[in-house]
Amino acid sequence: MFKLSEIKELIELLDQTSSVHELEIESEGMKLAIRKPDRSEAAEAHVVPAAPFPYPFTPAPQPPAPQQIVGQAPPSPAAPQQETVSAPAEGTLHKIVSPMVGTFYTAASPDLPSFVSVGDRVTEKSTVCIIEAMKLMNELEAEVRGEIVSVLVENGQLVEYGQPLFLVKPES
Numbered sequence: 252m253f254k255l256s257e258i259k260e261l262i263e264l265l266d267q268t269s270s271v272h273e274l275e276i277e278s279e280g281m282k283l284a285i286r287k288p289d290r291s292e293a294a295e296a297h298v299v300p301a302a303p304f305p306y307p308f309t310p311a312p313q314p315p316a317p318q319q320i321v322g323q324a325p326p327s328p329a330a331p332q333q334e335t336v337s338a339p340a341e342g343t344l345h346k347i348v349s350p351m352v353g354t355f356y357t358a359a360s361p362d363l364p365s366f367v368s369v370g371d372r373v374t375e376k377s378t379v380c381i382i383e384a385m386k387l388m389n390e391l392e393a394e395v396r397g398e399i400v401s402v403l404v405e406n407g408q409l410v411e412y413g414q415p416l417f418l419v420k421p422e423s
Contacts, residue, residue: 253283254389255350261285345395347417349410353384357406365406367417371399379417382410397421 253276261274262285272287349355357365357380367379373393382389401418404410 253278253281255391258283258285343420344400344418345397345421346415347379347391347393347395347419349382349412349414349416350391351382351384351389352412353382353389353410355404355406355408355410355416356381356383356388357402359388367393367399367402369399369402373397373399373419391416393417393419395419395421 261276261283266287274283274285276283357367359366359381366381367373367377373379374396375392375394377393378390379393379399380391382391397419399417400420403415403417410416
């Protein structure tokens, strides 16, 4: 499995050279193709599994509905319920997203503490979780300096490519 840091390094190297415009690497049943974009198109990096995923997809469980406070009128069933967060508006927060499909783990093993929790400060190189894909454990780094405001997924939950995992309030 290609590590995210290795893919980023290859993209940077390709971007810095003017003589190479495309790179394809195949290793351990995985193929990585990186093509330098024309000015009108976006950069592409694809990791394609050699065989289809053998397990059916099961959507993540939905969080339970918030408890009703005694003396408060029940919410209207037609009105969507909004979660109130005491943190800054979501637009000012940095989302750490999953770089691949896999299983999200908060710690390196069940008997160890979580890499990060709400309120923890992280740096660009801080490991925040592990994504297991095809029996390979991939450490995910924060890539931003700041404070963890929210953990958006449960330990052991299946996550999708691009799915937000954490919200971080970046340092100014």
